[in-house]
Amino acid sequence: MKELIIIFFLLTLSVLSFAQTEPDGINAPGKQNRVITRSEKAQQLPITRDTAIDIPEVRYYVEPTFHEVSFDVEPIEAAKLKIKEPLQKLYPGYVKFGVGNYTMPFVDAYYGSMRSRTNSWGINLKHHSALGDINDVGTAKFSKNYLDFFYKHFLRKHTLKFNTLYHRDVVHYYGFSLDDSLIPQAYRENEDSTRMVYNLIGFQGLLSSSKLRDSSKIQHQVGLKYHYLNNIEKLQEHNVVLNTSLSKYLEGENIEINGDFEVDFNALSQPALESVDTLGVVNNQIGTQNNSAIIRLVPYVINNKILNKLHFKGGFGINVDIASANNYFYFYPELELSYSLFNDVFIPYAGATGGVHRNSWNYLRNDNPFLLSNSNVLNTNEKINLYGGIRGSMSSKWSFNVLARYQKLSNAALYYNDTTFAYENAFGIIYDTIGKTTLSGQLAFQNGEKVKVFGKAEYFIYNTQNQEFAWLQPDFKVTLSGNVDLADKILGRMNVFLVGNRKSFSYHAIDDVTPNDQGQYVLDLKPYVDANLGVEYRYNKKLSIYVDFNNLTASKYQQLNKFPVHRFNVLGGFTFKF
Numbered sequence: 001m002k003e004l005i006i007i008f009f010l011l012t013l014s015v016l017s018f019a020q021t022e023p024d025g026i027n028a029p030g031k032q033n034r035v036i037t038r039s040e041k042a043q044q045l046p047i048t049r050d051t052a053i054d055i056p057e058v059r060y061y062v063e064p065t066f067h068e069v070s071f072d073v074e075p076i077e078a079a080k081l082k083i084k085e086p087l088q089k090l091y092p093g094y095v096k097f098g099v100g101n102y103t104m105p106f107v108d109a110y111y112g113s114m115r116s117r118t119n120s121w122g123i124n125l126k127h128h129s130a131l132g133d134i135n136d137v138g139t140a141k142f143s144k145n146y147l148d149f150f151y152k153h154f155l156r157k158h159t160l161k162f163n164t165l166y167h168r169d170v171v172h173y174y175g176f177s178l179d180d181s182l183i184p185q186a187y188r189e190n191e192d193s194t195r196m197v198y199n200l201i202g203f204q205g206l207l208s209s210s211k212l213r214d215s216s217k218i219q220h221q222v223g224l225k226y227h228y229l230n231n232i233e234k235l236q237e238h239n240v241v242l243n244t245s246l247s248k249y250l251e252g253e254n255i256e257i258n259g260d261f262e263v264d265f266n267a268l269s270q271p272a273l274e275s276v277d278t279l280g281v282v283n284n285q286i287g288t289q290n291n292s293a294i295i296r297l298v299p300y301v302i303n304n305k306i307l308n309k310l311h312f313k314g315g316f317g318i319n320v321d322i323a324s325a326n327n328y329f330y331f332y333p334e335l336e337l338s339y340s341l342f343n344d345v346f347i348p349y350a351g352a353t354g355g356v357h358r359n360s361w362n363y364l365r366n367d368n369p370f371l372l373s374n375s376n377v378l379n380t381n382e383k384i385n386l387y388g389g390i391r392g393s394m395s396s397k398w399s400f401n402v403l404a405r406y407q408k409l410s411n412a413a414l415y416y417n418d419t420t421f422a423y424e425n426a427f428g429i430i431y432d433t434i435g436k437t438t439l440s441g442q443l444a445f446q447n448g449e450k451v452k453v454f455g456k457a458e459y460f461i462y463n464t465q466n467q468e469f470a471w472l473q474p475d476f477k478v479t480l481s482g483n484v485d486l487a488d489k490i491l492g493r494m495n496v497f498l499v500g501n502r503k504s505f506s507y508h509a510i511d512d513v514t515p516n517d518q519g520q521y522v523l524d525l526k527p528y529v530d531a532n533l534g535v536e537y538r539y540n541k542k543l544s545i546y547v548d549f550n551n552l553t554a555s556k557y558q559q560l561n562k563f564p565v566h567r568f569n570v571l572g573g574f575t576f577k578f
Helices: 002-020 185-189 361-367
Strands: 093-100 104-112 119-130 142-154 158-172 195-209 218-231 236-250 255-270 288-306 310-322 327-339 347-357 380-393 398-417 427-447 451-464 476-486 490-499 502-506 521-525 528-538 543-550 558-560 569-577
Touching: 093 543, 104 569, 218 361, 236 361, 288 347, 310 347, 327 380, 398 502
Parallel strands: none
Antiparallel strands: 093 104, 093 569, 104 119, 119 142, 142 158, 158 195, 195 218, 218 236, 236 255, 255 288, 288 310, 310 327, 327 347, 347 380, 380 398, 398 427, 427 451, 451 476, 476 490, 490 528, 502 521, 528 543, 543 569
């Protein structure tokens, strides 16, 4: 546009200049046709010019080059599909039968329900006996017969369980010499004179709420236990235990409030026994009736994982021991503290507790089956139980526990060979106050369900108040057990028990032994090892055969003074499922 204006301006100046200036030459007037050539005006329109620049597409060219590559083929595992495996087939019953030396039959039979969402039940029958004797110590036959039945019902918010049982146990007081002329011949030769039979009938019921953690609900359970025990010497015992437990979880505070309450009533009727002295004196003709009750109340709180590391349990226990003549009231701490280090690799812990423990006749005769039926029975008062240690897991397979414990036990039951109502082939009970220190360590290894190994070592220190020693209590124990499963076809079991020195005494004179102030001739029972090995071969899912080797060292050791055990024995048989 600017150029057009300049051109137009120049043309105008040119025309004006030509009109005003006379040209040089001749000016002659005349007539003439003038032809003016038509001129065309050049038209030039404005053009818009775009300043944008089109960049041409850049193309690259790669020179092809061949490179030789070598590789090794390695096999890979086949892909695994996550398919839900079908449930393992169950068999409602089985029979396990075996027989061994010492004429030792064994039967274990079970039949019960299959899978159910509403209930489960089962009945179990067991028999184990030995008809063979141990040389030179009298008749050592025994028999154990069990018949147990259980039922469990699943309610909407509760679970109801109960079971009943009948046990019949037969033992012989065999701990005497057949050549002892001081023992009447009729007693030595008549098996019935040393025979003891116990009959136990029991019932247990439990109603518990579902284990759902809900701060608005109170978890609870109520239980009832009862047993009736008698023997051929007309001893009778009735024991009833009623207990209840309540707990409430406070989610906001991460605290669980708990309370346990229990009433334990025991009625024991004991017979009069005839003395074995030459005068034939009958002692305690009327017999004794011992009724007692223990009431327990233990409120406590649990604070789990404070800062995800600290666990605290705090409370107290109130125990009342109600006897025929006296009533005793006791107060105990209920404390425990633990702290997690390195994600539960090490967990230091410590605690303090205590309580009154029921010494029922059923408990005592299971601890020592050769008790005299007229032995005095008192409950044990654990005045204090202080403990502390470290537990944890070094890996997913290894776990450990190291513990130190101190207990103060009042009326702790100790056993001795009685000479008043037996020929040292039965035991009476002496009660004493004992301070017991226990140092123990446990180590466990588990590789799935294929290999399980457990080891435990304990060392004991006793301080007695009235007796010279804690009679028949070992100074150490070592336990080693293991299970191996080879391709679910061959199963191996091992149990090894090492029991240390124990002290016992006799009221009869022992050569080269000086009696103490109480007229007791102290003797030592040597340590012993009891090693057992079992192997089972599963022919198929229904049938398997097994063999158990017991007391592999064939030692004639004594668990109790004057009571040696059976030496090496073998028990073998089969198991059949149906």
